[in-house]
Amino acid sequence: MVLLYNTALFFLRLGFRFASIVHSKANAFVKGRKAIIDKIQLAFKNNTAPVVWVHCASLGEFEQGRPVIELLKKEYPTLKILLTFFSPSGFEVRKNYKYADYIFYLPWDTASNAEKLVAAANPTVAIFVKYEFWYHYSKALKSRNTPLISISSIFRPEQLFFKSYGGFYRDILKNYDYFFVQNDVSLKLLKSIGIDRCTIAGDTRFDRVYAVVQEGGDILIAEKFKGNQKTMVVGSCWLEDLEVLTPMINEDKLKFIIAPHEISETFLQTIEGAIQVKSIRYSKAGDKNLDEYQVLIIDNVGMLSRLYKYGEFAFVGGAFGKGLHNILEAACYGVPIFFGNKNYEKFQEAIDLINRGGAFEVADYVDLKDKFEMLNVPSTFLLACDVTRSYVTENLGATEKIIQYCRKLLK
Known part of the structure; x- marks a missing residue:
């Protein structure tokens, strides 16, 4: 299954390269990842402060991670935030977000990239938002005993995690230390596959939207x-x-x-x-x-x-x-x-x-x-x-x- 996973990602990567010739978003996706591991290693070369890594797929997930980032920075001013995005629609809009100290595209989920990124950033905690479940990154974090938590996550019965043939995907979830899910259905689904390190926290977007409305003029x-x-x-x-x-x-x-x-x-x-x-x-x-x-x-x-x-x-x-x-x-x-x-x-x-x-x-x-x-x-x-x-x-x-x-x- 790992071979199939790696092969699927290889062809996905190849597809983005072809699409980048004619599609501006795909072009940004590919260009943003050029020499990305070298850039991350250089950025963290002299860092000695504790790091929290927050990963979001795109802009919507960023809005769910944002209230957590901002409260962490308020309570721990010396903490460094590494913010990564999978999609250009998140990165390009928030690449200058003032509460994150390092902002990058997420390198492709290969064993080599995962090991290098985790070693360079050396996060104290990793927080992945909603649907972000990556095999090599979760494995690399677990091998270094770095706590990995999923926030605002939501699960549905039709997802591969809950199929009889979904063992590989269930193993990815088992690399996570804790899940803060949005609803009771998600909680019961996780428990049905033996994952008890979870609780219903709700959706952090409520906190973010409410704060914006309260502050708005x-x-x-x-x-x-x-x-x-x-x-x-x-x-x-x-x-x-x-x-x-x-x-x-x-x-x-x-x-x-x-x-x-x-x-x-x-x-x-x-x-x-x-x-x-x-x-x-x-x-x-x-x-x-x-x-x-x-x-x-x-x-x-x-x-x-x-x-x-x-x-x-x-x-x-x-x-x-x-x-x-x-x-x-x-x-x-x-x-x-x-x-x-x-x-x-x-x-x-x-x-x-x-x-x-x-x-x-x-x-x-x-x-x-x-x-x-x-x-x-x-x-x-x-x-x-x-x-x-x-x-x-x-x-x-x-x-x-x-x-x-x-x-x-x-x-």
Whole structure:
């Protein structure tokens, strides 16, 4: 099985090299790993401080690791953080993250790379986020008796770990010292294969999102645009989301704040062309009488988490495509949340909020309209608001549970 694993990674690596010729993301993936082990060895050459290694696949997992990193740095100022990413979408966005001392792409999971990285960094603790289970890295850490923990991890019955032929993958999990899982299903699955070093801590994203919302300031243009009218904030909007929303927008009964997933001129013009009511881009709204406009189009990045406060309703995009985007930011403000009905089921918070009556998956405009009109009943609307708000506060505290464990290892 080790041979098959190594062979699969070899062909995956080869595939990225071919793809890098024509694909910018694959090119960044390959270029970022050139001489990567040499760079890591050089970076740690004179380090004498204790190191915590935090590994994230991409940007979403980084947001789960982030509150742990920042609390560790607060409590242990001399501690060095090694932060690694598998994907360019994480590395390229966070390569200058101020709370990490060393930031690199994760070298390919070979026995040689794993031994060299672990020897060079010599971490006191390694923290891998969510789905990151690498054979050679976990083995190298275990051979040096370096504690390896998994945080915000989530497991499903269909994963290879839980199949009769999944012994090799179960052995990877056995190299981990502790699992902080998100839910009871994950806990029971681990225990079913003899792994008892686990506990339900929840998802650290709750702590991160709640902190961001608490720290966030006002957005005066959004406040002026909203006025005293009911507003729906559309976050991370894709074309498929826009197609469902457009008929509702054109009814001219609500104001809409639309934050596209990608801020490209092409998509901004697509939005403007699809809607029949009067719209304005954020960048041009400063000196305008915003009472005249029904749609505010956000043509910048970085303010979405603060925009949801200006809505009575939220629609979060992505679920008609590759996957639902972050709904917790909207939930923090206690608003009913809508999203597509296709790719949301791997997000525990989406399932929980649907079951509790705070979120609504929709198939198309007609479905959206029907579920939206349900909320015209004041008791239903207030229940949905209370559900989303309380769901966030109930799930705070995962970061502190993880830090309590780390404190014992960092004495």
